[in-house]
Each structure stands twice: as structure tokens, then as C-alpha cells.
């Protein structure tokens with residue numbers, strides 16, 4: 698039994714496979730993460746030459762057979778190659794980091810139209826943002842919610858009032874919440890966030906995604922913030938994701 702799937706998709710990564718083919722990872726609107734074999738993609742006269750770059754939004758058609766893990770691409774049409782963003786060296790790494798996170802954290806075969814559209818909004822927002830790092834940090838916060846471990850920066854999770862509310866800058870990677878010295882003994886992995894970081898993150902969390910790109914607040918020291926959120930994601934998922942696309946900047 699096979700099912701015809703036609704869906705919008707974002708190209709996450711394409712790797713060479715056998716002599717003239719590629720295996721392409723897509724984040725699709727209908728089916729979530731999908732890997733497709735693209736036969737003959739590397740042949741000189743392939744109509745797909747140049748169309749398999751990361752970040753291109755395309756429409757794909759393939760037959761889905763549950764008996765095999767790799768499906769074969771039948772058709773691909775370009776929707777938006779995101780040319781401008783791809784040559785924008787200040788912004789491009791941040792969207793690539795989003796794609797890396799998608800690839801590393803989501804499971805195959807779980808489509809989510811709302812999250813797909815959110816990702817597309819994040820990409821077009823980054824294209825226009827004066828602070829592209831805001832977009833990635835916002836995306837990371839939303840991703841943690843989506844994956845079921847939303848971060849809460851409001852108060853200590855130990856909740857031993859009133860001491861709990863005195864100190865604010867230690868954060869438990871296990872709980873995804875702040876923790877005061879009194880509650881330290883609950884153990885686990887801790888991170889420090891200074892006050893300006895906490896205010897920044899709380900503001901971002903409260904913002905509407907359409908306004909992030911235009912938002913005026915930002916944090917000059919955004920690199921450590923991304924590092925801390927990444928450690929949080931890695932601890933929660935027991936992964937070792939590193940954002941290669943940001944290595945030049947971090």
C-alpha cells in the first residue's frame with residue numbers, strides 16, 4: 698500500500714548518496730520530518746540542479762510506503778529559494794541554526810501545520826530583523842514549549858516563601874525554572890542567568906511572534922544566552938546538539 702503525499706516543505710539538508718543521487722531531509726507541512734531519495738540529483742542535466750539547497754521552500758510529491766524508511770521523491774517545485782537571506786551573512790547563520798534544531802529535535806512523520814507556519818514566520822521575520830539573534834532565541838523558547846518542557850523564568854520552583862523570592866539568578870536545567878540558594882539542595886544541573894538576561898528572556902517570551910523581528914529590545918550578550926538554552930534542550934532531550942552554523946559567530 699502506498700499513499701500519495703503532496704506537501705509544502707522546507708529543505709533542511711541534502712547529502713550525497715551513491716553515485717548521482719542525494720538524500721534530502723525536509724521539514725514538511727503535512728508529514729513533519731521526512732527524508733527522500735532524490736535520484737539523479739547530481740547528474741549534469743538534472744532539472745533539480747540547484748534546487749536542493751537548505752532553506753528553500755518547495756512543494757514535493759512522493760509515494761509514502763510504510764514498509765520503507767526512505768521514500769523516493771517524484772516531483773519538486775520551487776516555492777521560495779530565500780535568495781536574499783542566503784546571501785545575508787549576518788542573518789543566514791541564525792536560520793540555519795533553526796533548521797539544525799528542527800532536524801535534531803523533532804521526530805520523523807509527525808506533521809504539524811501550525812508549527813510549520815510558525816517556522817516560516819520565523820524565517821521571514823529573520824530576513825527583516827535588525828536583531829536576528831532575537832529570532833533564534835525566541836524560536837528556541839517556543840521549541841522548548843512545543844517539545845513539552847517550556848521554560849519558566851518567573852520564580853523559584855522550590856517555592857519556600859519568602860526566601861525563595863530573594864534571589865533570582867540561578868536556573869535549574871532539570872526543572873526549567875529558577876531556583877534560589879535555599880532550594881539548591883534539590884540538586885541537578887544549574888545555570889546562572891543575570892538579571893538583564895532574565896528580563897530580556899521574559900520579555901521575549903511575552904512577545905507575539907509577529908513583533909519579534911521588529912522589537913527594539915535586545916541583549917548585547919546574546920551568545921551565552923543561546924549556549925544556556927542549548928544546554929537546557931540537550932539536558933532535557935539527552936542529546937548533544939551543537940549549532941554548527943553559529944560556530945563562526947560564537
Ligand SMILES: [Zn+2]
Nearest residue numbers: 853855861880
Ligand atoms: Zn527557592
